[in-house]
Amino acid sequence: MLIHEVSRTTGVTKKAIEYYCEQGLICPAILENGYRDFGQNEVERLGQISVLRKLGISGEEIKTVLSDESGDALQRLSVQKELSLKREQAKKTLLEQLSSGKSYAEISAELQTIETSKTITEKLLEAFPGYYGRFICLHFARFLNEPIKTEKQQAAYEKILAFLDNLPPLDLPEDLLEYLSESTRQIGTQQINTMIQSTQKSIENPDEFLSENKEFLEQYLAYKQSEEYQNSPAYKMMALLKTFNSTSGYYDVFLPALKELSSSYAQYYRQLEIANETILSRYPEIEKWNP
Template structure:
């Protein structure tokens, strides 16, 4: 079909379609008479492009999304947009402080904290693939809004950046990749935030968590010791992640640096260790599973 018909079906102006064609977002066949012939697939692609544009994606982002059959790119962009919204909210509060005569020196420290937080979260999202990257990014983002005021924090920040710039790729086999994509494709940012919040609540009051979830925990631990679990893709992924975190210096460099950089993360990590001790005291068999 010609551009006029494609325009009506896709509910786009000819100018918009011409622009998307110039940007190679859509590639209609060029006829001998110089007119472009848009297929039904081209029109469906135009409809998708229109949706992405209304959602604020730029041309390069749309190209990446259209080229990705897994939705991983779209999920990463969603996380980035979410983090950007948080950043804009913080900027709004800083403007409010300025309007109330807060000093520019204090404001600059707040702005620097925003920039550093954005740098770390973006690098986390790039360093770790798929769902794991989204989870890690959103998990640590809440600890990265504190201003860097000491030389120890500055050194820790530099360590984190160096680690993330040089961390080796985490490569799953094609089979495990397919499993991970399929099993996590419906997990939204809200789902991840909910999981993070529940984890936070469990370590803040481990005794209450263990008491209220005793039956579920016992069933879970029994399953983890079964042959079915040990032959499952989840077990293989968990084993790979443990090995990766150990060999990549995630535990020896990244985590200690995060504890130095962020007071709130250091407190969270201490709570997590106490909660783990409570868990191990009630379920000693889990120690064997964690070795």
């Protein structure tokens, strides 16, 4: 199929098709007369590219998405898009405040807070693989909404960046990588946010959580002590993550710095400790909630 036929079939302009060819997003065959010959695979690929472009995905991001068979690239982009939309909404609010008389200096400080949040969340996504990275990115993003006002906060911010920039890669065995990808493929941004909100509610009222989930907790504990779980990929994954977090500085560098940077996270951490004490007093064999 020649380019003008492809353009008519897909609704993608010839200029755009030529650009995608130049970028290596599609690679049609070249006929003896020099014309491009687009097969069915190229036509389908153009349809995919068209959808991604309309969703606001850049050319470089599209390359990543189309070369990724796990689906993780799209899920990462979903997280980035959600956080980007929240930042844009915050900027819209700041624009309204500026037009209503708020000083440029005040707006500048608020903008710095937005950039601080963006920097940390992007580095979290880069530092941790797959679902784990998406989860902790969204988990911590909600606490990164305070301006840096003190030298201690600035030092904590720099410590966080240094930690994330120098974090060794979390090298998972091939079987665990496959398990992580397959078991979380259907867990999108909305589901992660729902889990985070549910955990927050449980932490705020651990007694209610225990009362409402008694049967589930007993079944959960029975499974965790079973041989089936001890031999499962989930157990191996949790053990590996615990070791990584313990040895990488996640617990003794990153979290203390985050508590110094964000008062809302420090408050959340205190709530979490209280909730863990309540739960462990009744179920000492259960694992603590992760901060």
